[in-house]
Amino acid sequence: MRFAFAGALLGWGLAWYFGRENPQAQQAVSVLLSIGLAILVGMMGLAGVMGTRALAAERAQLEAIEDLIELRRWPEAAMMVQAFLLRPARTAAARAQAMLYLAMVLVRYHRFEESVTVYDYILREVPLDPGMSHAVQLGRAMALLREDNLLDADRAISELRRGSRGIESAGLALVELYRDVKTGHPAEAVEIFEKQLPVMRRMLGHRLADAWGLAARAYDLLGREPEARQAYANATVLAPQVELSRRYPELSPLAEKFVATAAPAEVA
Amino acid sequence: MVPVDATISRVRRDLIIAGLLRAGLLSGALACVLAGPMLGVHVDGMFLLMGIGAVWILLSVRSMQGTRLAADSPSLIAAGQYEQAEARIDTALRSFSLFRAGKLQSLHHLALLRHAQRRWRETALLCQALLAQKLGGLGRLPRATLLLMADSSLEMGDLAGAFAAMNRLYQYRLSLNEAQALQVLQLDYGSRVGAWEPMLANVGTKTQMSELMPPPNAARSQALLALAAWKLGHRPLARWLRRRAELLANPQEISADRPVLAEMFHEQWDD
Numbered sequence A: 001m002r003f004a005f006a007g008a009l010l011g012w013g014l015a016w017y018f019g020r021e022n023p024q025a026q027q028a029v030s031v032l033l034s035i036g037l038a039i040l041v042g043m044m045g046l047a048g049v050m051g052t053r054a055l056a057a058e059r060a061q062l063e064a065i066e067d068l069i070e071l072r073r074w075p076e077a078a079m080m081v082q083a084f085l086l087r088p089a090r091t092a093a094a095r096a097q098a099m100l101y102l103a104m105v106l107v108r109y110h111r112f113e114e115s116v117t118v119y120d121y122i123l124r125e126v127p128l129d130p131g132m133s134h135a136v137q138l139g140r141a142m143a144l145l146r147e148d149n150l151l152d153a154d155r156a157i158s159e160l161r162r163g164s165r166g167i168e169s170a171g172l173a174l175v176e177l178y179r180d181v182k183t184g185h186p187a188e189a190v191e192i193f194e195k196q197l198p199v200m201r202r203m204l205g206h207r208l209a210d211a212w213g214l215a216a217r218a219y220d221l222l223g224r225e226p227e228a229r230q231a232y233a234n235a236t237v238l239a240p241q242v243e244l245s246r247r248y249p250e251l252s253p254l255a256e257k258f259v260a261t262a263a264p265a266e267v268a
Numbered sequence B: 001m002v003p004v005d006a007t008i009s010r011v012r013r014d015l016i017i018a019g020l021l022r023a024g025l026l027s028g029a030l031a032c033v034l035a036g037p038m039l040g041v042h043v044d045g046m047f048l049l050m051g052i053g054a055v056w057i058l059l060s061v062r063s064m065q066g067t068r069l070a071a072d073s074p075s076l077i078a079a080g081q082y083e084q085a086e087a088r089i090d091t092a093l094r095s096f097s098l099f100r101a102g103k104l105q106s107l108h109h110l111a112l113l114r115h116a117q118r119r120w121r122e123t124a125l126l127c128q129a130l131l132a133q134k135l136g137g138l139g140r141l142p143r144a145t146l147l148l149m150a151d152s153s154l155e156m157g158d159l160a161g162a163f164a165a166m167n168r169l170y171q172y173r174l175s176l177n178e179a180q181a182l183q184v185l186q187l188d189y190g191s192r193v194g195a196w197e198p199m200l201a202n203v204g205t206k207t208q209m210s211e212l213m214p215p216p217n218a219a220r221s222q223a224l225l226a227l228a229a230w231k232l233g234h235r236p237l238a239r240w241l242r243r244r245a246e247l248l249a250n251p252q253e254i255s256a257d258r259p260v261l262a263e264m265f266h267e268q269w270d271d
Helices: A003-018 A025-071 A075-084 A092-108 A113-124 A130-146 A150-164 A169-184 A187-204 A205-221 A227-239 A241-247 A247-256 B004-039 B045-071 B073-078 B082-094 B100-116 B120-131 B141-156 B159-169 B176-193 B196-200 B203-211 B215-231 B235-248 B259-266
Strands: none
Touching: A025 A075, A025 A092, A025 B004, A025 B045, A075 A092, A092 A113, A092 A130, A113 A130, A130 A150, A130 A169, A150 A169, A169 A187, A187 A205, A205 A227, A205 A241, A205 A247, A205 B215, A205 B235, A227 A241, A227 B073, A241 A247, B004 B045, B004 B082, B004 B100, B004 B120, B045 B082, B045 B100, B073 B082, B073 B100, B082 B100, B100 B120, B100 B141, B100 B235, B120 B141, B120 B215, B141 B159, B141 B176, B159 B176, B176 B196, B176 B203, B176 B215, B176 B259, B196 B215, B196 B259, B215 B235, B215 B259, B235 B259
16 A cells, blocks of 8 residues: 555656646646546555454454353354464454463363463463453463462462452452362361452352352361351352362362252253 | 533534535545546646545544543443543543544443443433434444443333333344343343243243353342242242342342342242
8 A cells, every 4th residue: 555655656746747848748647646546545445444344353253252251162162262363363452362262261171281371471472451460360370270280379379469469359369269278278268268258249250159169168178067068058059060060179079968059940 | 520411412513514524525535536637627636635635634633532532431430430431531522523433432431421320311311312323333332322221211210211222122133241231121121010921931041141240230130030930939940049149249239229129138938
């Protein structure tokens, strides 16, 4: 487009130079240049419209991936992320978003090491706003815990705690709760759960089931069976027992010990 | 505070002026190209064409500045910084825009702000003004405006207005988030007109959709489903849904401005 403009300007300059002595030639060149310029402006407009449409299509693709992840349609989400990342993205932000979705899909398929690599890449290469950075670091810390990389996970949690500067984070509370259950510190886990429950209730939605499940495990480890039973019942009201055990293998012993709340026939 | 009625009038006037200006500039550009060869007028069309191009670019840049100014307002509204959002929207609405999309987007942001401030009448007025415009090619804006309109109408007790807005939403293919918002509105509407059976239709899908919603909507949606289930005698389902709602949010918060839910949470559901 720049070359076309430069060509038009050059043509206009030449027409002016040679047309000084021949008015008829000047007239003809002027008409041709006017038509050429009109076509050029039209092409610019067309290129703008096509560029905008391509951007909108890219955005729609990312929204579709997000919807698939939300709907837990993981195979389709994985295929779409792969298709998206195989082509160059139009914006860096779209590419970063797709990378984040890739990390989430990898976690779902229990490929924690690879997801940590993707999270590390995002944190290293992509400029993120504080909220987004916090979310990515939370995902990374959770993947490290699932990978049993407890030393790095603890370091990541400490960084998160320092970075949060006293601002309440339900995600951070959940990661800390999981760390304490995983490392055999049930008293600390119960303390975090009881202190942070109002915040988690406000922010986690149905992922609150994770917190109730982990709390049930902590109560169980402490030998507080009535509380453990109630917490497990609450967890399984919000999420199926199978899903909880898949997310946190540490909760599997509870399935044998306590009765999960069954979903009514109408929604089962 | 930005007066809504005056703002709507000013935006309508600005849209007409911008439309006339666009038509004038495009006609001028066409005349520059065609006047010489077709009408035999001896003017230097190139200079005029470049002048028109420069004016177009200048006005486009000014329009972009106004649009960019208001672009942050939804995040400010979400963060509860209403005064800052109001100031930005006001500046964007007062600035000249050559393009309709920028002006209509700013008007939509004002509707969002009024909705967050719980000023339902003003929200409905802004939504009506927006929906009276041609909104094709503006992406999500018509759907988001209809959702705002339906919610504001429900809050004002205008059930016919809410029904009309929800009905119009069926013309569009909704995103997942929009479908979730529509589900909460439909359940709210159903509870007000006592349409318990339609509320409970496809309860499995509705419950799954509720699980994807942010906590307040997830809780309210399942509380409304619990109420419908109780009214229709599905006792175990009603108890299960109510328990979920109570775990997700404080019953007082769920039932704010919804007496029918407040009544439900006060009742003991024992056989």
